[in-house]
């Protein structure tokens with residue numbers, strides 16, 4: 552079924568019934584211009600102006616000569632990146648798309664550098680969130696492009712509507728949790744493969760069962776992305792690791808991103824230890 556999935560953010564943007572229907576049908580919506588140039592530059596400054604965040608970086612994927620580095624944390628905190636994760640336009644929009652109160656599950660910075668960034672294999676986020684005691688797939692991620700994301704530099708790829716397939720079996724591929732390959736191949740014959748090309752500041756809101764991947768970054772351009780993940784408050788996981796159980800999310804107005812001048816104080820965040828890999832409950 553063909554339906555609109557691309558919208559442009561403005562102060563009057565709302566998750567109307569049509570927007571919600573698009574999300575329910577396809578498993579995602581692309582909202583353009585969610586962060587403007589000033590907001591992006593504040594986020595960039597927070598990420599690179601000091602080592603307050605990057606000192607928590609660890610190797611996420613190692614695949615031959617290729618690598619993806621990552622920083623990941625629970626609890627959004629009060630710095631600029633926390634304001635983004637707590638803002639109405641990011642958290643509040645996801646709340647409406649998921650149909651009820653959400654809390655912050657985690658944020659991660661995915662660093663796919665020019666020429667060296669490693670691919671992400673086909674997977675569903677709920678493929679592993681399931682293992683963390685989340686009983687319902689009432690979860691979602693907002694992928695915010697910090698750089699232009701194109702087919703050349705590893706934009707996200709999604710199988711449109713694949714969230715309706717339910718959770719697939721996953722196993723380890725290049726250190727990641729990847730969907731059963733035969734099943735994914737079969738789903739590709741039914742669900743359109745979409746390359747989600749984005750400008751910096753655009754945001755893709757997607758359902759935790761949407762099957763997605765990205766290629767190696769063989770281009771000359773950096774591809775960093777800032778991903779905030781949310782869980783419905785009603786879906787309190789049975790275990791509290793590696794991500795938190797329900798913790799009220801104190802949302803802020805969109806203007807809080809621009810008025811925030813905290814670039815270095817990361818108090819309140821809980822960073823994943825370097826060396827963390829996807830943890831299975833019994834490992």
Ligand SMILES: O=C(O)CCC(=O)C(=O)O
Pocket residue numbers: 661671676705706707763764765776778
């Ligand atoms: O950054 C990417 O290309 C993919 C990230 C992703 O799919 C994930 O972390 O779940």
